[in-house]
Amino acid sequence: MAKAKEVKPKSVKGEEAEKMIHDYLRRTNRPFSATDISANLKNAVTKQVAQKILEQLRDSGQIHGKSYGKQSVYVCLQDCLEEASSDQLMDLDRQIQTLKGELESVKAEYKVKSTEFQILNNSPSPAEIHQKISTLDKDIEQTKSKLDCLQAGSVKNVTEEEMKETLANHDFVKKGYLQRRKMFYNLWNLITDCLENPKELWDKLGFEKDEIMDVKQN
CATH class of the missing domain: 1.10.10.10 (Winged helix-like DNA-binding domain superfamily/Winged helix DNA-binding domain)
Structure with missing residues (x-):
């Protein structure tokens, strides 16, 4: 058609x-x-x-x-423009009051919705929640496996004597390390005392500084 x-x-x-x-x-x-x-x-x-x-x-x-x-x-x-009559002015006043009430209602609703939006916006997304749950499930499984080993007695407990012996060995090794460290730097400072750029020789020899945490030179 x-x-x-x-x-x-x-x-x-x-x-x-x-x-x-x-x-x-x-x-x-x-x-x-x-x-x-x-x-x-x-x-x-x-x-x-x-x-x-x-x-x-x-x-x-x-x-x-x-x-x-x-x-x-x-x-x-x-x-x-034509001058409005008293009835028209009263009608306009009523409309204004009605609109003001509607405006306040809309503002209140907007405030509530804005708060809800902020809460939702700051909350983790479903993908992030699933990822967090997956990570926690793995942690729970690993912790449970360790607990099962402890309860089954397959892990040998360290005795107080063994702990003291281990700490004593650690202190001995640490003391020897600090002594050798001090000897090295004394010798290094003696050798490089007349050099303008000791760092260049350091890099050329391939030396690396000790970055072990909590170990201080005495």
């Missing part, structure tokens, strides 16, 4: 177009450009015609116009 041909609205000009644009500005009481007005009136007035009429209304003092760069906007003069 052939698609129905779209019927374009008939464009108006002259006084009819002028009245249509002026009434629209008074009714909306908002600033618009010629392009906005033509689009909002469903192209009943072309952009070119709207621009011309807006300039004429501005020049005649019926509306106010102001340019922003290459674009001009137009708005109806406030003194051209």
